[in-house]
Amino acid sequence: MRTYKLTISYDGTRYQGWQRQRGVEQTIQHVIEQSIASITGYEVKIQGSGRTDGGVHALGQVASLRLSGKVEEREFLRKLNERLPEDIRIREIELVPNTFHGRRSAKGKCYEYHIDLREKPCVFSRKYTYHYPEKLDIEAMREAAGYLIGRHDFSSFTDRKDEESCMRRIDEIRVEVEPDKLYLVFPGNGFLYHMVRILSGTLLEVGSGKRRADELPRILNEKKRAEAGFLAPAQGLFLKEVFYRDEG
Numbered sequence: 001m002r003t004y005k006l007t008i009s010y011d012g013t014r015y016q017g018w019q020r021q022r023g024v025e026q027t028i029q030h031v032i033e034q035s036i037a038s039i040t041g042y043e044v045k046i047q048g049s050g051r052t053d054g055g056v057h058a059l060g061q062v063a064s065l066r067l068s069g070k071v072e073e074r075e076f077l078r079k080l081n082e083r084l085p086e087d088i089r090i091r092e093i094e095l096v097p098n099t100f101h102g103r104r105s106a107k108g109k110c111y112e113y114h115i116d117l118r119e120k121p122c123v124f125s126r127k128y129t130y131h132y133p134e135k136l137d138i139e140a141m142r143e144a145a146g147y148l149i150g151r152h153d154f155s156s157f158t159d160r161k162d163e164e165s166c167m168r169r170i171d172e173i174r175v176e177v178e179p180d181k182l183y184l185v186f187p188g189n190g191f192l193y194h195m196v197r198i199l200s201g202t203l204l205e206v207g208s209g210k211r212r213a214d215e216l217p218r219i220l221n222e223k224k225r226a227e228a229g230f231l232a233p234a235q236g237l238f239l240k241e242v243f244y245r246d247e248g
Helices: 028-040 073-083 138-148 195-207 213-222
Strands: 002-010 046-048 057-067 088-096 106-116 150-153 167-170 174-178 181-188 237-244
Touching (some): 002 028, 028 073, 106 195, 138 174, 195 213
Parallel strands (some): 057 237
Antiparallel strands (some): 002 088, 106 237
């Protein structure tokens, strides 16, 4: 058996998330697995670095793939992309040690949340940004972000009640401003269900004056979802990159 690392980009608009689901064909994982099987002639399963929700996009999702033998990578990549719909692309394929696993080998991820600040939403980016046409206090958002950096119990920032542990580490939060656009960048060791979207909604509430930056420590300590901000819509979220420990 040979193991390959796939680096994948996709537009999640018309898919019901990454993860394969019984009776559901419109998932990223299912579509890629079916396309690979049409080349190999046998069923395959890929292991992604993690799930993305319906409507969430990826610039650099990663998955591991085990095949029965070695393939010529450039030709396999060409054939696979020919079979995939235009909103899914395999950017790279790389032969890796058999110990590599898309999820278990990951040591961290970076997500980005994209916000359109125009008075009227941009026609061309409306599927890839959240339209939030309010005047924002960027420094207040940066102050609030500072309270979230480090290792914390992020129970207030997830919609899932059955997590074994809500302890996660955020390495930094960047609030990057461009004309008419705002980017929130979250690198960390792992993220809970809806965590980045709730963090983004909370920071936007701080920026628009709906809550104070110095409320963040209390919100963390309360460990109650109702204390945090709104769930920002899926279309603004991108999985930018997955980080791996050295497998060599």
